Amino acid sequence: MNEIKIFSPATVANVSCGFDVMGFCLDSVGDEMVIRKTEKKGIHITHIEGFNLPYETDKNVSGVSALAMYNDLDLDFGFEIEIYKKIKPGSGIGSSAASAVGSVFGMNELLGRPYSKRQLTEFAIKGEALASKCEHADNLAPAMFGGFALVKSVSPLEILEIPSPKELYATIIHPQIEIKTSESRALLPKEVKLEDAITQWANFGSLIHGLHTNNYEIIGKSLKDVIVEPHRSKLIPYFDAVTKAAINAGALGSGISGSGPSIFSLSQGEETAINVKEAIEKTYSKAGIEYDMHVSKINTKGIKILN
Amino acid sequence: MNEIKIFSPATVANVSCGFDVMGFCLDSVGDEMVIRKTEKKGIHITHIEGFNLPYETDKNVSGVSALAMYNDLDLDFGFEIEIYKKIKPGSGIGSSAASAVGSVFGMNELLGRPYSKRQLTEFAIKGEALASKCEHADNLAPAMFGGFALVKSVSPLEILEIPSPKELYATIIHPQIEIKTSESRALLPKEVKLEDAITQWANFGSLIHGLHTNNYEIIGKSLKDVIVEPHRSKLIPYFDAVTKAAINAGALGSGISGSGPSIFSLSQGEETAINVKEAIEKTYSKAGIEYDMHVSKINTKGIKILN
The missing domain is CATH 3.30.70.890 (GHMP kinase, C-terminal domain)
Structure with missing residues (x-):
C-alpha cells in the first residue's frame, strides 16, 4: 500500500468539569487527508483545500507532527500529504488536533503500524504545540482513540479511554x-x-x-x-x-x-x-x-x- | 423485633485526590451498638463502653442523629441506645460517623425500614455535624453504603456508589x-x-x-x-x-x-x-x-x- 485516505475527526476538549484533561470525539465532522509514500525523502505537503494553511512542512501542524515521527525513523523514502480541511481553524472543535493526528496515523498505517496510538499521540503533540503554543493532548487523544479520553498526564503521556454510553x-x-x-x-x-x-x-x-x-x-x-x-x-x-x-x-x-x-x-x-x-x-x-x-x-x- | 445489635464500620474519608468528596469503608474495625424499642418515649443512651462520651442525647453524636430521625416520625414509643465504642474518637477513621449512622440504621431496621439509606444518611449528617461543626458525608456515606462512596453534593445529598475491586x-x-x-x-x-x-x-x-x-x-x-x-x-x-x-x-x-x-x-x-x-x-x-x-x-x- 503506497497511499491511504483517512478521516480525522473533530473533537470537543475540556467537557465542562474536565477542563484541560478530557475530550470526546465527533463523527459527523472531520478532515480528510491523503498520505502517500514518495521516493523523494522528507515530508511534503502537496495540496491543501478548504482553508488557507501554510505549505511549509515546519509551519504546518500536520507537517510538524509528521516530521517528529519521520525523524524518529530512518527511511530511504518520504511522504506526501494532501489536506482536505473541513474543520474550520479556530472553531474550538479540535481543528489543529485533527491535522496533527492525521498525518502520523496515515504514515503509520503505510508503514505497517510500527507505533502504538499512544506513541502516535506523542508525535502529534509536537504538531498541536505549533498551533496552541503549549503541549496538550485533550483534543489529540479523543481524535486518535475515539470516545471519551482522559489525559491524566501529558509528560509522561497517560491516556485513559473512558467508555461512552451508546445513545x-x-x-x-x-x-x-x-x-x-x-x-x-x-x-x-x-x-x-x-x-x-x-x-x-x-x-x-x-x-x-x-x-x-x-x-x-x-x-x-x-x-x-x-x-x-x-x-x-x-x-x-x-x-x-x-x-x-x-x-x-x-x-x-x-x-x-x-x-x-x-x-x-x-x-x-x-x-x-x-x-x-x-x-x-x-x-x-x-x-x-x-x-x-x-x-x-x-x-x-x-x-x-x-x- | 424489639432489639437489634449492629456493627458500624470505620471509614477512610478524602482518599487523597478525593478530598472532601470520597470515602471508603473498613471491615476489621467498627463500633457495636444495641438499639432497643422502649415504652418510654424519646431517645435515651443507656450504656457507653470503650470511651468516655456524653450520655445526654443532644450532646452525643448517636443521640443527635437518632433525634433527627425520631422527630421526623410520630411514635408512641421510644428507643434506648447502647454504644460499644471501638473506634477511637479523633483517630481520623470516622469514629463520629460510625456513631451517627449506627443509631439511625438500627432504629430503621426495628421500624421495618421506612427510610432509604440516603434518607438515613441525611439524619446522620445532623449527628456528624455535632462532632465536626459542619455538614459533610464523606465518612457517613461509605459507612452506610459500604465500598467507595462519592458524595457529589451534600445539599441536596447525592451519593454515588463506586465499585470496589475485589482484592x-x-x-x-x-x-x-x-x-x-x-x-x-x-x-x-x-x-x-x-x-x-x-x-x-x-x-x-x-x-x-x-x-x-x-x-x-x-x-x-x-x-x-x-x-x-x-x-x-x-x-x-x-x-x-x-x-x-x-x-x-x-x-x-x-x-x-x-x-x-x-x-x-x-x-x-x-x-x-x-x-x-x-x-x-x-x-x-x-x-x-x-x-x-x-x-x-x-x-x-x-x-x-x-x-
Whole structure:
C-alpha cells in the first residue's frame, strides 16, 4: 500500500468539569487527508483545500507532527500529504488536533503500524504545540482513540479511554466569531477557591462514573464547570441563552468546546440532539451572528481509514 | 423485633485526590451498638463502653442523629441506645460517623425500614455535624453504603456508589497523637493554583476510572493529593517515612485518612497489605510514638446487623 485516505475527526476538549484533561470525539465532522509514500525523502505537503494553511512542512501542524515521527525513523523514502480541511481553524472543535493526528496515523498505517496510538499521540503533540503554543493532548487523544479520553498526564503521556454510553449525542454550535487565544488565556484565573476546586473534582469524578454506568442523568448533573466557564463564557455572545435553550429542549448539559467559541451540548438520543439543535438555532438566529451547527453521535472509533 | 445489635464500620474519608468528596469503608474495625424499642418515649443512651462520651442525647453524636430521625416520625414509643465504642474518637477513621449512622440504621431496621439509606444518611449528617461543626458525608456515606462512596453534593445529598475491586485492602496506622480540628482546618489553603486543581481532578477522575475497571495500577497512580496533603501532612510525624515504607513494601499508594492523624495505604491483596503493615511498623517503632494498626479488606456492605 503506497497511499491511504483517512478521516480525522473533530473533537470537543475540556467537557465542562474536565477542563484541560478530557475530550470526546465527533463523527459527523472531520478532515480528510491523503498520505502517500514518495521516493523523494522528507515530508511534503502537496495540496491543501478548504482553508488557507501554510505549505511549509515546519509551519504546518500536520507537517510538524509528521516530521517528529519521520525523524524518529530512518527511511530511504518520504511522504506526501494532501489536506482536505473541513474543520474550520479556530472553531474550538479540535481543528489543529485533527491535522496533527492525521498525518502520523496515515504514515503509520503505510508503514505497517510500527507505533502504538499512544506513541502516535506523542508525535502529534509536537504538531498541536505549533498551533496552541503549549503541549496538550485533550483534543489529540479523543481524535486518535475515539470516545471519551482522559489525559491524566501529558509528560509522561497517560491516556485513559473512558467508555461512552451508546445513545450519547453531541450538538455543536460554532458562532463565526474569532476569539484570540491570548484573550481566552488571559481570562483563566491563576488561583481558584478551594471550595470551587472541590466542586469541580466532585463533578468530574461523577462524570467519569456516569460514563462508566451509562447513567445519563448523572452525566447531565456532572456537566458543570465552576472554574473556567464563568470567565470564558463572557467571550461567547448569547452563551447563557444557548445553554438554557439546550436544557429546555432536553439536553443533559452544555459547555464551552475547547476554548470556544463553539458550544457543545450532550443529549440522550439523536432525536433530542436534533431538538436541541433546532432550539439553539431559534435562539441564535436572533443574534445576527453567522453560525454552523453539527449533530453527531459520539465517535467511539476515532480516526479511521477511508476507501 | 424489639432489639437489634449492629456493627458500624470505620471509614477512610478524602482518599487523597478525593478530598472532601470520597470515602471508603473498613471491615476489621467498627463500633457495636444495641438499639432497643422502649415504652418510654424519646431517645435515651443507656450504656457507653470503650470511651468516655456524653450520655445526654443532644450532646452525643448517636443521640443527635437518632433525634433527627425520631422527630421526623410520630411514635408512641421510644428507643434506648447502647454504644460499644471501638473506634477511637479523633483517630481520623470516622469514629463520629460510625456513631451517627449506627443509631439511625438500627432504629430503621426495628421500624421495618421506612427510610432509604440516603434518607438515613441525611439524619446522620445532623449527628456528624455535632462532632465536626459542619455538614459533610464523606465518612457517613461509605459507612452506610459500604465500598467507595462519592458524595457529589451534600445539599441536596447525592451519593454515588463506586465499585470496589475485589482484592483491594487497606492498611491503617493511627499514631496516638492529637490533632486539633482547628489546627487542621487552619492549614487548609483558601485558594489553590489552577494547575494544581487540574492535576487533582485528573487524578480523581482517573481514580474513579481505576475503581470501575479493577485497574490497580491506575488506582495507585491516582492516589495523589497535591492540594491538601502537602499542608496537613506536616502535622503527622514521619508521614513521608510511612508512605515511602508503604510503597516500598508494595502498596499502591497512601494518604491521610480524613484529617488525620491516621494514614491509609491501599494494596492489591491481603498479603501485600500485611507486608505494608509490617514495613510501616518497622518505620514507626523508631518514632517513639504509640500507634494502632489495622489491615482490612474494603467492606463493600457497610453497616450491618449482628446476632
